[in-house]
Amino acid sequence: MTCEEFAMARLELGPSAEDLQSAAREHLRNCPHCAALHENWQTLRDDLHALGVASRELEAPSRVEMRLLQQFRIKHGTMRTRRTAAVAAWALAAAAVLVGGISWINWRDREALKAPGRHNILTVTETAPSNSTPAEALAPAAMELGDVVVAANSGDFALLPGVIPPSLEDATVVHVQMQRSALTVLGLTVNEEHGADWIQVDLLVGDDGVPQAVRLPQSMD
């Protein structure tokens, strides 16, 4: 082994490098220069080891951990607060939309009640044969409408002859298309010349399905 080889090998000596170790030992015996170097190197190793051992137990002061945990709490506390605030904001917005919607629906219903027959009139295109009785002609239509309740005032309606003023609570306004001549069966006078014309009338039908009052189109008045 040459001095250069020894210089390269001495730093890598370990239990596995048996051949290298014996060659290095042989070189050390024969080369005083390398022997001196090796001795220095051993001293350095010892010094480094001593330095390492002396400071092996060193660790960061406890204040570092305290500061870090504080920062950790602040960061995650802020995140939690932000998340809560975001959820609260969304909940508030949703509640506002819900209240707005309900208010609007209520307002619309109130408006509907104020304007009689405006919203709850359903159009029924049912032909009423001229020879049927009012009840026969109008009852099916009223049945189809179900339980549409109208609390309308009957200001525009004309009571049919022989009808006692009805209770409006359960009355239904039915929009009906019929031949003009069919009005005669309701007890109204009709011009015979236009008896075959189709007209639309509003009937106020009681809860028994029998028409109580009629409202004619303006042109017919």
Added chain:
Amino acid sequence: MQIDLQERDDVLLRRSAKGDEEAFAEIYRRYQAPLYRFALRMTGSPWAAEEVVQDIFMTLVREPKKYDPQRGALGAFLYGIARNRVMKRLERAPRELPLENTDGTCRANSFATDPMTPAHWAELRERREQVRSAVLELPIEFREAIVLCELEEMSYEEAAHALGCPVGTIRSRLHRGRALLLAKLEMLREVPKRANAGH
């Protein structure tokens, strides 16, 4: 919440990212000491080392997703941050030598437990100081290798992992670092001899 001693770092880090303080504290306790020693031996300043450790773990608090378990162990990732912080600090203040003994080796009770004479103890201490100074004067890349492999007694593989370089690089840096260290220390030791020879 209970922490299993063997619980994996990435699991702990995930829990920490969700706000589990115990998980974060466990990560800190696992790594703070070697990182602190590394920073202290690289900078020579306990204040700097303290700041470096704080910076490392603040990175974990602020950006836990920076660590990708698929790219390596958490320890290597933390050493990477430590290296960056140390480099920045050394660039800013290349020589920040502490006034007092910083590694905790100078303790009052050392005299009480040490069977050596005060003169011998003082000599040892002086030699240790020389070695510490010599290590601090090494170029950074050699210093890192010496600190990890000689002082922290890491294997070449562990050091290579921590420094993010091949094992061969660690070997050569260590070789060169030892040679430089030897030269520095021999020079230092020669001075008193020469001084004595002059009288």
